[in-house]
Amino acid sequence: MVRPFLSRSIWRQIHLWFGLGLAFLMVPIGLTGVILVFAPEVDRWAFPSRYAVTGAVAGQPAGVYLGSAAAAASGARVMGLRWPRMEGAPVTALLRGGAFPEQARLAYLDPPTGRVLDIADLRGGLIGLAHALHANLMLPPSFGRQIVGWAGAALLTMVLTGLWLWRRPSVGFLRLLRWRRGPALSSNLHHMMGFWIAAPLGAMALTGVTLGFPLATRATIGLFAEVAPRAPRPASGGSMRQPSQDPQRVVDLAMQTGEGLKPVSLTPPTLQGKFWRVTAATRTGATQTVLVDDASGAVTVQAIAAGDGLLALLRRIHEGRSHGPVWSLIVVVCGFAPTLFFATGLLMWLRRCQPKTQALLSAQKGARRAASDLSSLEPRG
Template identity: 40%
Template sequence: MAFERPPSWRTMFRKVHLWLGIGLALLIVPITLTGLVLVFDDEIDEVLNPSLYATTGTAVARPADEYMQGASEAVGGRAAMLRWPDGEGRPVTVMVRLQPPPSAVERKLDGERGTNRSGRPEGQAGNRRPPSRLVYLDPPTGAVLGIKDFRNSLIGQVHVFHENLMVPEYSGRAIVGWTGVALLLLSLTGLVLWLPRNARLMRAFAWRRGPTMSINLHHLAGFWISIPLGLMALTGIVLAFPPQASAVLNALDTPQPPVRRTGADPLMPHPALTAERAIEIGKDAAEPETPRMLAAPSITTRAWRLEVEAPDGTRHSISIDDATGQATLERPPRRGDVIGTWMRRVHEGRSYGPIWATLAGLCGVLPTLLAITGVLMWLRKRRNKAALRGGTSALTNSRLMPAESA
């Protein structure tokens, strides 16, 4: 009795690479293309909305309270977060909550309405953030340059699609995460299959890996992008599964209670401290760091949160109690959280200079090329097999050679 020879490891890798690529191409291509847009989202947004970036200078000359008050009046809500310009000539931005006026919030706090099981006033259950608007302000004058509903803007919709395929209620984020797992496997198996069978390494870099342009493009483009693409896939997996990733990354660290953020909690109606005073207290506790973000206190935290940047580029946060004015440096993050932050910055593609931004951009566009050339190679292989079964002489045409023999 004759036994069939088991498939080689190379054959198994090829089948995994083939069916993951073809089976998930309709997910991988749009996810990576939207990632390309997000690498350069600021530049794209400036082209689409030039008025939002029409600043008259670079000096942040107005008090923080003036920026926040101007943004609140422009929208008719409550200023929740102030961000200083992230580059020369960039605007000041303020995120404004569209929520009931202070008197209504006060009535809720006074017991006119009860609280739900989450401890929030009725109507604020769950983690869903209240609607908000992003207000752009001129740094020297404080004038309002424009107002954006970020989640419903073009860039905002690209963000939503890239994060959860616009179907968060149907596990869209998890689908994106598992697509990242498939993309990581494609990168690793493709790198192994790139090596020639005869182990002549220099031949692997040659253009003539096959008789057609699609084969050559697939081999060379796939090799040069495999490691950056695998890194982008790995960091995307971490971002798609934050609780699980945090548990793994922090497995060897001492457990710490979570830090409570403003989140969806209503803002304090009448803080005792002004924004400018909170900044002064925070800067005194963190000299010589530069302020980057200020979050207003909520009815839960009852503390301002100031994020500052050290001269070496690292950032940390300071909590300023609204009642006492006491500044407390937030505990240093765990090693796993530091790694997670690094992974987020790698995935965003803009934090490590133009070279990495270019590589991140290629990770967005080249998977489309690889998907197209991979499908062409697969179709050519099917035609070859059909020709062999039919006993035709079609294989005399070099362009119908099996891709594996390249």
């Protein structure tokens, strides 16, 4: 006799109602995730003017890019600068304030000349909408991100319960791998696809949970690995209007901390932090963070804590662009999986309900016939 906790019927109901009840969350989250895997390519296709660069070499000092971006968005503050990581991509600058105080905008600059190619709302366009829907369901981030995190936990539960339902103790493992588990295409596709995609889909769900609850994730990882304190947000305390250090000198100081370093990003000092933050890429593709004091020019290389490395790995796994084309393809399949499982699972549920519905209709029809027969036997006055 199967213990109640391990009863297949209990897990089937959990699996069923999580799938049917939360499909309206999981399907759009999955499909927008597919779009975000190809975000640079989609953005280049949708807005070619942003990528109409005249060359691949970022030949201007950092101050030129910062000044061009600030001049193009009158009154806005430049909160960060990023050098292109791919050939043919522009330099980008994050802007806040000015004529659009509630919007974060991105300035696209030509690397060789520093000319502004375009300024766009981060939440606008296909990529902006996809990111807003995927990250927080287009709700305020304070609780929208948590809803997405709980959706990831529900998806992980469905993966685990699905694996439990997939196995049958009385059937050999190799027989379970056969395509024909039932007479219908939908059930065969549901079972076969569910098994082979379970591990990567579970990984995507788990990493989604960690991104949905970043503070809890940092606290949990901090229990067994060192995690550096969170860096203040770019807007924290307001940015310094006239920093003491020249931006390019800051970048040069940071590049002198190692061999073969290339600048990735530059964050100007704030009134609270009063230091520049430079992210540099090493020859191996890893990144390191360098802090430069705005007053003295003192340089500090931040050590990469083990916990921070794990946090970065979780994000890279979820984003699906940093581990080669094979993993990107797997992530794309995971993005389509909730739609496939919802459609096939719904068909399986409807087929399961069909005999019960027919039996109920037959019983109602028989009851009406019996009532009609009884009424015909009643004496007529």
